[in-house]
Amino acid sequence: MSTSIKKSDYDHKNPREVTLFCGRGVSTSFPGTDTFTPTVPIPSSARIAQVTVDTRHRMKPVIEIEFSSIVSFLAAGSDAKASLSFLLYRNCDDEEPVVVNSWSYEVFELENTTIRERLSTSFAFNFCECLNDGDCCEYFVEAFVGGLQQSSVQINNVHITALAG
Helix, strand or coil, X not given: CEECCCHHHCCCCCCCCCEEEECEECCEXXXXXXXXXXXCCCCCEEEEEEEEEECCCCECCEEEEEEEEEEEEEECCCCCEEEEEEEEEEEECCCCCEEEEEEEEEEECCCCCXXXXXXXXXXXXXXXXXXXECCEEEEEEEEEEEEEECEXXXXXXXXXXXXXX
């Protein structure tokens, strides 16, 4: 359904109207254990953001998704580690959702971690695609835990928007 973006797809004399679509995000937590063995919590994934983009009245629309969040890593020991994957899905007209891209987040080998420690960092991504036809599509982000070792993870301040032109 998506194609690459080419300069010839645009008419610079007649610029496209750009529409902003605001989505919603939710916070989530993945509790870990204090053990040295990596674990995958249950549930191991959560839908954390979604935005609906309506381009039914546009020809070859270009969609840009902007996602941002704060990931808090809660270390419970000196060997604390965590890995997450953020997957962006597209679901158009009740079709099966399709993964359009993914991003990884990993934390390991914190120095001098002998007590409980919190490391909070921003995590954001942008994604751009050109669709062949206008459609009404939902884009959503799911976070998946790859493993937690002596740690827990919280994801909050989640925001998602889309620009369509």
